[in-house]
Amino acid sequence: MAEFKRVGVCGAGLMGAGIAQVSATAGFETVVYEVDKGALDKGMARIHASLDKFVEKGALPAAEREATLGRLEQTTNLEDLKRSDLVIEAIVENMPAKKELFRKLDALLAPPAVICSNTSSLCVIEMAAVTKRPKQIAGLHFFNPVPIMKLVEVVKTIVTDQATIDALFAFSVKLGKKPVLAQDTPGFIVNRILVPYLLYAIRMYEAGLATKEDIDEGMKLGCGHPMGPLQLLDFVGLDTTYYIAQIMFDEFKDPLMAPPPLLKRMVLAGHYGKKSGKGFYDYPS
Ligand code: NAD
DSSP states (O other): OOOOOEEEEEOOSHHHHHHHHHHHHTTOEEEEEOSSHHHHHHHHHHHHHHHHHHHHTTSSOHHHHHHHHHTEEEESOGGGGTTOSEEEEOOOSOHHHHHHHHHHHHHHSOTTOEEEEOOSSSOHHHHHTTSSOGGGEEEEEEOSSTTTOOEEEEEEOSSOOHHHHHHHHHHHHHTTOEEEEEESSTTTTHHHHHHHHHHHHHHHHHTTSSOHHHHHHHHHHHHOOSSOHHHHHHHHOHHHHHHHHHHHHHHHOOGGGSOOHHHHHHHHTTOOBGGGTBSSSBOOO
């Protein structure tokens, strides 16, 4: 089984920055790539702030913070990913952009290298199909915030080979994560269950069956969830949930996956949740 040594991360947004951070903290030589210097600086600032928080809480020795940063390279030149034996793509959730990047990475990387996508909802085999190494392409789906959340879904397409899956399981364990095996179907494991649940909470609220506070309290106190579904929707982003629900509904035509009218209207109004200052609840800046 191949062991990864040098890890490339494409995109230093919310997820990419977190993935680069945990990879470097776990001892991997890590290079993070962005489209421009502004985005790269923003991503690096996020990594610095997160590492500082770990040090403040006593969860990371200060020397480890320095060692982590020492293992982290940053670039706006894709060529600098050339020596990577694993590249994790965490750019925008847009299939043409992902396919273009996969094509370039396939041409750049050595034949044994593995390429993964952190996509939440897109079809991994569609990215694999534009490369000459489809057996070495998989999904590696992290959860937000990456440095805190334990789970990684390792997503096997219908052609990913077992050696790639085994190597990604071993890599995830080295990051201190718990990998689970998922198939290349919309929602993988977690969102396949979570999204219909969240949409059902919106339907209950929309129908006036309970207040938003009671729906959230009900699921927190009755089921032991750390957050109620409407709070969680605000945290994840209503726009993101709407987008994923549409993809899941398109594929399965299951009415439980259809975005409720209220969700569509809130997204059209720009009520995306915490990130826009307003969702089911208000978030004064
Ligand atoms: P984001 O918008 O925070 O970050 C995306 C970054 O990618 C931006 O910094 C952008 O500059 C960069 N980018 C765009 N095109 C690029 C390219 N061609 N090359 C390099 N960088 C490029 O998005 P995010 O929330 O970090 O999501 C990234 C991916 O992770 C998406 O596929 C998303 O579905 C997935 N994901 C998101 C979450 C979440 O909770 N946000 C959870 C799991 C998976």
